[in-house]
Amino acid sequence: MKIHHIKYPEIPETGGNEYSVAAGFFDGIHRGHQEVIGHAMDVAREKGLSPAVMTFDPHPSAVLGNRKEVTYITPYKQKMQLLEEMGTDTVFVISFTGEFASMTPEQFVECYIRRLGIRHITCGFDFSFGRFGKGKPDDLERLSEGDYGVSVIGKVTEEDEKISSTRIRSMLSEGDVSGAAQLLGRPLMTDGTVIEGDKRGRLIGFPTANVDPVPGSCLPAPGVYAVTFETDGRLHAGVLNAGYRPTFKDPSDTFLSVEVHLLDFEGELYDKPVRVRWIRRIREERKFAGIDELKAQIGRDREEARLILAAQHDS
Ligand SMILES: Cc1cc2nc3c(=O)[nH]c(=O)nc-3n(C[C@H](O)[C@H](O)[C@H](O)COP(=O)(O)O)c2cc1C
Ligand SMILES: Nc1ncnc2c1ncn2[C@@H]1O[C@H](COP(=O)(O)OP(=O)(O)OP(=O)(O)O)[C@@H](O)[C@H]1O
Secondary structure (H helix, E strand, O other): OEEEEEOOOOOOOOOOOOEEEEEOOOOOOOHHHHHHHHHHHHHHHHHOOEEEEEEEEOOHHHHHOOOOOOOEOOOHHHHHHHHHHOOOOEEEEEEOOHHHHOOOHHHHHHHHHHOOOEEEEEEEOOOOEOHHHOEOHHHHHHOOOOOOEEEEEOOOEEOOEEOOHHHHHHHHHOOOHHHHHHHHOOOEEEEEEEEOOOOHHHHOOOOOEEEEEOOOEOOOOOEEEEEEEEEOOEEEEEEEEEEOOOOOOOOOOOOOEEEEEEOOOOOOOOOOEEEEEEEEEEEOOOOOOOHHHHHHHHHHHHHHHHHHHHHHHHO
16 A cells, blocks of 8 residues: 655645545545545446545544544554455545644645545545545535546434444443443454563563553553553453552553453563554442452453454344
């Protein structure tokens, strides 16, 4: 898959290729996004065009400043991997700058559709672009003069409400990872590396792999979760604690640890790249009176995770 990074006003050399693109930020590549991207690919096949995606980096809210801290359901690398798996040949990643954001719809169409060789553009019903987000799908049609086709995908919903990145982020902030998986069409995936912890886990009888998530990962609310843990091409069942370990740590310690106890694995994992898939929340993190109580609870968490993951496997 070819990735073109574009910074306004540059236009990359694409060797005369002609594209069918899906346009949008696409954080999460959820079921709504999958419909938009899937349609762009169908058109590419029908018309003999190259299947492509046009996306932006960073998230517009990082530049327009309406979100405090910008985290991603699918950080950049994972998003690229998912797009490639869906059959995308080319991705145009446009730097989302103040200058780009203030283009008129006419400028956007001239620079990023006509001059890039785009012959068909697919977007969702609420796609917007250009100054104040004023450019709408209708404008794409109005400005095309027959040079390119436009498809607008209607609202994809779950329980009568639009599936959106914002909705998924809000579910994650409440720990509802199974609800989020329903909208994503797959579980939330967190990529990271195994780092050293305080080595207390082994002492209490539950060794854990401490995961350092890739920067900018959008994590679910603190708590205990049933997860799968993929490393070295193998999938392990696990029970994860995301939190501040109040039983051992000072409340002023604000480092969020993400640690996974693997149900059927013992061995060395330091420095390995891993992918955690969040399956279901089990409970909140709590401060226990002592180690014995904590150990008993982790034992119950482990059994609950085992049942959740076995049921998921059977279904
Ligand atoms: C499934 C699971 C649940 C946990 N729940 C809690 C909890 O509710 N409260 C808490 O203080 N620590 C909890 N912990 C964290 C333990 O305190 C932690 O594993 C131990 O401190 C080891 O830390 P280390 O890996 O940094 O050595 C949990 C850990 C696991 C694996
Ligand atoms: N549920 C949906 N149904 C149809 N089209 C959608 C849906 N969600 C997003 N799209 C379209 O997919 C593209 C990418 O959308 P965008 O990245 O803004 O996603 P979003 O989920 O709506 O995000 P946010 O919650 O941040 O607004 C846009 O063209 C948008 O119109």
